[in-house]
Amino acid sequence: MSGHTTEIAFQSSQINGMNVHILPTAKFKTTTIVTMIEQALSEENVTKTALLAMVMKRATARFPETKRLRAHLDYLYGAIFDVDVMKKGERQILQIYMEVPNEKYLSKDATLLEAAIQFVGDMLTRPLVENGAFLEKYMNQEKETLRKRMESLIDDKMKYANQRVTEEMCKDEPFSLLVQGRVDDLPGITGEDLYSYYKEIMTNNPINMFVVGDVEQQNVSEIIRSQVPLERSDVKGFQVNQEQKQITTEREVIDRLDVGQAKLNIGCRTQITYKDDDYPALLLYNGILGGFPHSKLFVNVREKESLAYYAVSRLESHKGIMMIMSGIDVNKYQRAVEIIKQQLELMEKGTISDEELGLTRATLSNQFRELLDSARGMIDFTYNGVISGRKRQLDELLKAISSVTLDEIKQVADKVKIDTIYLLRDKKGEAQ
Secondary structure, three states, rough: OOOOOOOOOOEEEEOEEEEEEEOOOOOOEEEEEEEEEEEEEOOOOOHHHHHHHHHOOEEOOOOOOOHHHHHHHHHHOOEEEEEEEEEEEEEEEEEOOOOEEEEHHHHOOHHHHHHHHHHHHHHHHHHHHHHEEOHHHHHHHHHHHHHHHHHHHHHOHHHHHHHHHHHOOOOHHHHHHOOOOOOOHHOOOHHHHHHHHHHHHHHHHOOEEEEOOOOOOOHHHHHHHOOOOOOOOOOOOOOOOOOOOOOOEEEEEEEOOOOOEEEEEEEEEOOOOOOOHHHHHHHHHHHHHHHHOOOOOHHHHHHHOOOEEEEEEEEOOOOOEEEEEEEHHHHHHHHHHHHHHHHHHHHHHHOOHHHHHHHHHHHHHHHHHHHHHHHHHHHHHHHHHHHOOOOOOOOHHHHHHHHHOOOOOOOOOOOEEEEEEEEEOOOOOOOO
16 A cells, blocks of 8 residues: 555455455554454343353353463454444344554564464354353353443443433434443343354354455465354345434433433434435535534533533434533523534535635535544544445545535434434533
């Protein structure tokens, strides 16, 4: 890759029923391998998927004890490894992450790339099972860890408020589910159940493997073919329901807990997702409204009116949602809502200065260009294209960002509607 290119050019192919994407580049001294296993978010499977991620990373058939598994990672020159879950729209993604030094930079002869892919292959095809079940010891330990993780959400008031507004505005939609699952599901999941589920998703669900580093595509492909011997037959794609909910009335929800600083979160429907033509205009809209320190929310709600400790907006581009998040003194609640709504009205009117527009264009463009300096960033960008069904080129997106007009931003603003106003406040008095 030259210093001026803005292309993220993965070479893609099918190997053992997986979509494999390889990006040879001399830019990094490590090789990054990320495997994404896709599942539709559902009450039936959300907790199983989260628990499976935790059980998988405890042991494999080759390394039946966690201590031995970690020792092997140390042997691989301190390889970074994790298995986790994330939510993209109404998909739950089980993700296996592996990063190892490139063997070209080691003084000893080493076959680190093959060893790393073999280790990922262990996760995907050679789990530790006994009598057709994951080991009860690891099951019990990870159930307890997952339960504590879910229950500790309430200790992080910012994340808790964001989950609560999501639950309220997306009632009866899979997106309302916490990606870690539900505590009440844990007792009913047995080692047999989880192993059966593991086999099902490894056989049937979409799997995308990404490899970024100073590698040769043919060599990587041959190693994957031999070290990840998945047998996959009927791989199912997911038709995720993208029906956009029309807003008729704003809802207000107030929760009371022992909190010092109140959290005011406003959930908006944008009616726009990653694959849509007006997605670049939505990026500009969000950036001008609340994406950056120069944005309207930060300047007007936090700086000028001193109503909030922070005031930002964030997109969930696969769901078509924008969250406005702020930390406020509870006695300033009504005024904060009023000022936030004023900023939304200014966006609708197109009351946007040349400076706001120019700074947002420049900052967004820089953020996307910085993806080229991050293996993980390039993988995430490409995967967003895979699951949305619209594989955007970075060049194309940068050009669109530079050419979005004020009228196009106003058209986006017309679509953005407040769905739910959520306040997490203390247990005393009334909000003003």
